Amino acid sequence: MTVLKNVFRIFYPKLCANCENLLTENEKTVCTFCRHDIPLFYDTNYSENKITKIFYGRVPLEKATTLLSYRKEGITKKLIHALKYKGNEEIGIFLGNWFGEILKKNNQFDDIDYIIPVALHPKKRKQRGYNQVSKFGKIIGSHLKKPFLEHILLRTTISKTQTFKARFERFNTIDTTFCLKNTSLLKNKHILLIDDVITTGATIEACAKELQKIKNVKISILTMAYTE
Numbered sequence: 492m493t494v495l496k497n498v499f500r501i502f503y504p505k506l507c508a509n510c511e512n513l514l515t516e517n518e519k520t521v522c523t524f525c526r527h528d529i530p531l532f533y534d535t536n537y538s539e540n541k542i543t544k545i546f547y548g549r550v551p552l553e554k555a556t557t558l559l560s561y562r563k564e565g566i567t568k569k570l571i572h573a574l575k576y577k578g579n580e581e582i583g584i585f586l587g588n589w590f591g592e593i594l595k596k597n598n599q600f601d602d603i604d605y606i607i608p609v610a611l612h613p614k615k616r617k618q619r620g621y622n623q624v625s626k627f628g629k630i631i632g633s634h635l636k637k638p639f640l641e642h643i644l645l646r647t648t649i650s651k652t653q654t655f656k657a658r659f660e661r662f663n664t665i666d667t668t669f670c671l672k673n674t675s676l677l678k679n680k681h682i683l684l685i686d687d688v689i690t691t692g693a694t695i696e697a698c699a700k701e702l703q704k705i706k707n708v709k710i711s712i713l714t715m716a717y718t719e
């Protein structure tokens with residue numbers, strides 16, 4: 492059996508998503524060497540940290556956290572890029588399992604009711620073939636034993652640059668709008684909103700504002716990475 496497996500691996504080798512070296516049987520998606528080099532966000536305070544600060548005065552949040560630090564160059568950028576543009580959905584599973592294990596142990600999100608991903612516009616989803624946060628969100632949900640609701644928050648316009656606006660205005664303009672399909676289900680619930688990378692927070696803010704229209708809703712945020 493092992494011989495057969497090794498022969499199979501010659502034809503279908505699994506490579507590290509970062510260094511592209513051959514993975515061993517026990518490694519998944521990223522080799523052990525690269526995994527140790529991945530910069531973690533690491534802040535044990537989920538109620539007040541760099542991410543919650545982004546949303547001060549914009550959206551009231553219960554908690555917010557992320558797994559990785561995203562820098563201009565580096566492993567995180569390479570992984571997110573492969574997930575979004577190279578069809579490597581396995582990265583979402585890898586990050587979901589990693590983060591899911593941490594969250595299961597620290598009990599920070601034990602009181603959430605649903606996990607909802609930031610929606611992609613249907614056109615973009617068709618182009619890519621998947622929403623890059625779907626697998627990540629589902630896996631987190633399975634670790635926390637919470638339902639993942641993929642088709643409840645919808646994106647209604649495609650984001651585009653508004654060329655006639657001044658640069659500072661453009662930065663603050665939300666070009667996308669979101670709508671909710673089933674608001675009664677979310678009444679009095681604590682929602683964990685998930686996305687890939689958080690930078691200005693504009694997209695998450697637009698989603699959160701839509702969620703806030705629901706009576707007694709509580710919102711927390713979780714992302715794969717945070718732009719340092």
Ligand SMILES: [Zn+2]
Nearest residue numbers: 507510522525
């Ligand atoms: Zn590697």
